Amino acid sequence: MNVIELRQYRLHPGRRDELVEIFDREFVESQEEAGIAVLGQFHDLDDPDKFVWLRGFADMAARGKALPAFYDGPVWAEHGLAASATMVDASDARLLRPLRGLPDPPPRPPAGAAPPRTRVTAFLWSFGERLAEAEPVMRDEVVPRFGPEALAFATLTAENNFPRLPLRTGDGHVIVITTGPGAVPAGLPAGIPEPERLRLAPTGRSLLGAVHEAEG
Numbered sequence: 001m002n003v004i005e006l007r008q009y010r011l012h013p014g015r016r017d018e019l020v021e022i023f024d025r026e027f028v029e030s031q032e033e034a035g036i037a038v039l040g041q042f043h044d045l046d047d048p049d050k051f052v053w054l055r056g057f058a059d060m061a062a063r064g065k066a067l068p069a070f071y072d073g074p075v076w077a078e079h080g081l082a083a084s085a086t087m088v089d090a091s092d093a094r095l096l097r098p099l100r101g102l103p104d105p106p107p108r109p110p111a112g113a114a115p116p117r118t119r120v121t122a123f124l125w126s127f128g129e130r131l132a133e134a135e136p137v138m139r140d141e142v143v144p145r146f147g148p149e150a151l152a153f154a155t156l157t158a159e160n161n162f163p164r165l166p167l168r169t170g171d172g173h174v175i176v177i178t179t180g181p182g183a184v185p186a187g188l189p190a191g192i193p194e195p196e197r198l199r200l201a202p203t204g205r206s207l208l209g210a211v212h213e214a215e216g
Contacts, residue, residue, distance in 0.1 A: 001037055001056035003063055004096040004153055006122075006175065008044075009051045015086040016043065019051055022083050024205040025111055030075035031055065035066035039105070040177075040208035042120060042200035049088075052122075052200055054177075054208075056102075064161035071164065091166045094173060096153035099139050103149070105207045113204035120208055121182040122198040124175050131155060131172030137189050138174040145185035150178040179208070 028038050037056040044050040057063040070076060127134045135154055143152040153175045160167045202209025
């Protein structure tokens with residue numbers, strides 16, 4: 001997967017469990033059948049009305065085919081209105097590219113699986129126009145401090161080939177996602193600011209949560 005979306009949805013108060021239930025039951029296999037890799041679905045532990053998730057594509061051409069196949073398909077036609085009714089805003093979406101190889105996913109937990117004990121932390125650095133300057137330092141000096149299992153991404157600059165879903169632009173992000181310690185390693189290189197931090201709890205069918213559970 002060379003194209004990743006990190007999506008954060010603002011929900012109507014008290015309706016996150018409703019969206020999670022629809023999503024895990026209806027939108028996992030149906031997206032994967034369309035060519036979309038559903039990587040992780042999460043509760044934001046610091047915001048009860050936010051849902052966070054990641055999905056991936058082989059490349060932008062694959063994204064341009066897979067998204068219409070899903071959103072114009074029968075499952076979204078049947079359940080999309082119910083899912084959208086839980087949302088206040090679904091426009092906070094970032095287009096990313098991996099900074100290191102992604103591990104092979106574990107088997108997906110079945111529908112109805114209990115949420116894992118795992119806690120996931122996403123660290124978001126926003127460099128704006130300085131991304132090209134900061135990226136080598138992040139890749140070589142910062143990302144390795146989170147350990148070999150951490151996922152690392154940077155902003156992908158590409159034309160949005162599915163404009164029905166807007167994307168954020170101009171952030172110049174580097175993002176690290178880890179199931180390890182939820183703290184930033186001490187002694188960041190000069191010029192690297194403290195990141196924004198998302199503390200996340202996987203849903204029962206999240207692959208990222210399943211990785212940690214399978215390992216113990």
